[in-house]
Amino acid sequence: MSTSSLPTAAELARRIRRHSVLMTSRANASHIGSSLSMADLLAILYSEFLRFDPRRPEWPERDRFILSKGHGCAALYAVLAETGYFPVERLETFYQDGSPLAGHATHKDVAGVEVSTGSLGHGLSLGTGMALAGKRDGKSHRVWVMVSDGECDEGSTWEPALFAPHHRLDNLVAIVDYNKIQSFGTVKEVLDLEPLAEKWRAFGWGVREIDGHDLTAIREAFAAVPFVPQRPSCIVAHTIKGKGVGYMENQLLWHYRAPRGADLETALREIGEEELR
C-alpha cells in the first residue's frame, strides 16, 4: 500500500457495495450478487495488504491481483476507482457504448486491471505464471487470485492447482469466493464441490476456511500467508451471495437481475449511502 488517504476497510467495503449496486442498476446488468459477496475480501486486500501504486500501474514490484471470476468486475472497477487508479465518475460508464468498462474484467484501457477475464478457469493459471516468473527472478511480490465456486467446475482451475504446489509457489494466494450459488442453482445442486477445502489441501495447498465477511478473520488469514512454508495458499472464504442487501442474499435471482426503482432505494439504504461522504 502506498496511498495514505484510503478509507478504512469497512468504509471501502461499503463504497464497493454502493458503487456496484449503482453501476449494475444503471447498466441493467447481471452479477450484482457476485460483486457483493466478495466486497469485504477486496476491501481488506486493497486497503491493508496489496502493494501497489495507482500512479504506476506497471510498477514491476507491485503485487498482482487477478479477478478470475471476471463477471464480478463491478466490484473490481469500484475498488480501483476508490484506490486512485481512475476517477470515480468513470464508473458511470460501466456497460455504456464506447466505454472500456466492459461487463467482464477488462485490462484494455483500464488501469489497475491486471488481466482480462470472463471465461472461467483462466485466472489461476495466469496468476500461477506470474508467480512462477516472480520466483525465478527472485522477486518478493505476491500474486492474489480471486476464483468463484462455480469456476471450480472447470478442469482448467485444477491444472494450476496441481502445478503451483509442485513448483513451491508460496507467493501465490487463491481466494475462493464460496457463495454457494452458481449460474443455474446452488453449488450443491449443480455440481457439489464438497469437501472443497480438503480438495485444495489434497492438491498440496496450505488451506484456511474463513467467514468471508468477518473483517478480522479475513485480515488474520491474509496476514498469515503462506500458511505452509513453500506452498501456495488457498483461502476458502464462506460468503453470502448478495451480502449487504437483505432481499438479494442467497437468492439465485440476483445473479441476474439489476436493482431498479424501489429495489435500488432499499439496497442503497441498507448499504448505508449516507455514511459515504
Next chain:
Amino acid sequence: MRTAFLETLFELAKADERIVFLTGDLGFSVIEPFAQALPKQFVNAGVAEQNMTAIAAGMALSGKIALTYSIANFPTLRCLEHIRNDVCYHEANVKIVAVGGGFAYGALGASHHATEELGVMRMMPGMTVVAPADPIEARLATRAIVAHPGPCYIRLGKAGESNVHEGPIDFQLGRAIQVREGKDVTLISTGGMLKAAVGVARRLAERGVEARVLSMHTLKPLDTEAVLAAARDTGAVFTLEQHSVIGGLGSAVAEVLAEAPDIKVKFKRIGLPSAFSRRVGSQQYLEEQNGLDEAGVLRAVEGVLGS
C-alpha cells in the same frame, strides 16, 4: 526441423535469460540438454496444455519471452481459448511451437494429424503464423519469432527432413521466398510442401512450362505483394499445403486474389479435404493418398492448365 528449432532456441536462450521454454511433457531425449543447462528457463508443465499456455502468458506479462511446445494439435486446438484470451487478447509475448505439422505423425492416427490448426491460428487476432519449409528456414524462423514481439505460432515438421534450399536465404517474417523463377505458372507452398513444389516445377520444366516457386513460410501476415505479382506475371496460381483447403494457405491466397481488381487468374488450392483420414500410414503414404505427392500435385496442376 525439430532439431534445427531446438538447437537455435538453445543458443538464443543461453544469450537471453528472458527466454523460457515450456513443454507439455513432450520432448523425451531431445530437450534434456536445454533443461539441464538452463533449469531456470525451462518448465515442464505436465500434460496440461491449457495451464501451460496461460502460465506462458502470465510469465510473458512478467517480462519473459515464453515458448510453449508440444506435438500436433495439443499446443493449439487443445487450449484454443487460452490462446485467444490469455495470449492474444493480452498481446503476450508467447510463441506456440508445434512439432508434427500435417501428416508428420501419420501412422499415429487422426488425433495426431495437424491439418486444421494453421487456419485456426490465422484467425487469432494479432497472431503471426509461420510454417517453415525445411531445417534452414526453421532455424531462421525460430530466430525471427523470438525477436518478434507478440504472439506467434510456428508449425514444424519432424526430425530428419532434408534441406530444400540450396544456398543462403533471406528470411523475413511476412516475406515469401522465391525459390525458382518462372513465367508460366506459380506454385506457392507452405511448410514442408516446398519440396513437392520444387519437384513439380522441375517436371513441368521438362514439358516446357516454367513455374515460379514461392515458399510462403509466413501465412500471417501474408505476403500479398508476392501473391499479386505471381498472378499478374504468370496468370496461374496453385497453393500447396498439408492442411485443409479451408482456412490455410489456399484460403489466404484466395482472399487476396478475390479482392484484387483487374486480375484474371487460374487458381487452385491443393490441400486436404475437410475430412478425417480413414486410414493411417507414413507421411509419404498419406501424401500419395491425398494427391499431395509430386505426381498428385502435377496432375492437379495440369488439370487446370489443360495440357
